Amino acid sequence: MAATLDTTAPADGGLWDAHVHVFSPDAPVQAGHYRPRHFPLERIEAEAAACGVQHLVLVQPSVYGTDNTVMLEALASRPGRHRGVAVVDAAVTDAELDRMHALGVRGVRFNLVSPVGNGPAAFQALAPRLRDRSWHVQWYASPRHLAEIAALHGAAGASGAPIPCVLDHLAGMHAGLADGDPAWGHLAALAEQGTCWVKLSGWYRLDCAAPYTALHAAIRRVAALAPGRLVWGSDWPHTAFEPDALPAYASVWQPVAEALAPHEAAAARRDAVGLYG
Template sequence: MGALATSTPLREALEGWDTHVHVFDAAAPVQAGHYQPAHQPLERIEAEAAKLGVGHLVLVQPSVYGTDNRLVLDALAREPGRHRAVVVVDTDIADSELHTMHALGVRGVRFNLVSPVGNGAQAMQALAPRLKALGWHVQWYAAPAQLAQIAQLHAQTGLPCVLDHLAGMHAALAQDDAAWQALARLADLGAWVKLSGWYRLQAVAPYAELHGAIRRVAGLMGERLVWGSDWPHTAFAPHAMPAYASVWEPVVDALGSARADKVRMAGAELYR
């Protein structure tokens, strides 16, 4: 596990949370039609995160592996209790598998309305009773135009909602776009938003064009904000990845250091 696993005082000092990372094994099979990811193991992101005072990661199942969550579960098992995960599952998954996942640290299921091979509303509704029984949340990767549908689903099911990548509120989105009303409804339902994925939001580093949207989302969500690096930044070639700290800086720049620090710690509440 490296230095982080052998130094308890250091590990205890790393209280921050990065709530959106992926791990990849270059030897693992991927779904047909997907890219072949570079090898990006857990210890690599742990070392990067430590430089920013982050000791807890939320491992999000990437679409390339479909519902084969073995890499994520194996990563959780390496140091039980330290990290958390969000998985992708089939609707006919056995209850015993779900309980095993929960014991390892899984706290949610991801639904992807952006990927052409993603899962969606029907799968969420089918799984809803079992997710509620486990106390899990639903994580959405969605476009702004889909937020109204997501709000309706969560009003019906009562499940907690987490929205990836600034809820999709991209730099070109109009101030009076209907998506803002849908996001306000989701906020009223208790939704959380991940401040992450800036380069997926029609913006370029240092992402100043998103500061207004970040502040507006923060105004709606209150304390229900978490940060995610989106490491290893699959929108970039492995040799051209942005510096880890560079995707944290927009949070500080938009919200100020005091509130940014609260965002970095808020994963402890959401993934408890």
């Protein structure tokens, strides 16, 4: 691993939005995917700043596959300010991983929902190199995948230092999930490993409509399973919506503010530095 990597964490104590995407209409997309509109970094920075949020985590969207160019160029334009989560395959070179780290990438996303997503085989192949860089793994998965994810991370921890994981979009615990669904037990097993974080984001992906009050009980249950390991993300630019009908930025924070105690909610916008520093 290169000795000159920039590992300086933003140290201003600012607030974080741990899940946004940036899009360029000129970038090539994966076959069968939608054509994104223009959603540049400057636009989400302005929306976030209006709500007091200074730092963003740029997550590679599935539409671009393993071509992280748009995200990396955005990170390079704001040295040290934001962080990134990339999508890579097992063939990625160490030099490329080091270049990404220098630009602010701190994790790799594995997508078990998209048909073009990478998955368990790539995780197992990449695990040693992610561990070497103190990166985490971000899973976009459904509740039925949690048992497999718990087993993968348990095995990785048995062969070396644990690799932290972040579960996108409330770990998929959607509004229609029964209180006794086995997925809750699998999520508890992941949480008990001590390195599992849950992202409070993507409410409209969880069988729920604004103002998302039907998810309050699930948010509280997840927070009880992973205390101190929650991060909030807006999921901007909300690709489930038409560009002229995007939710207001503050509206996707509101379910957290309403469901959790004030200190828990506040921590979800501060504690991201523990993952992305």
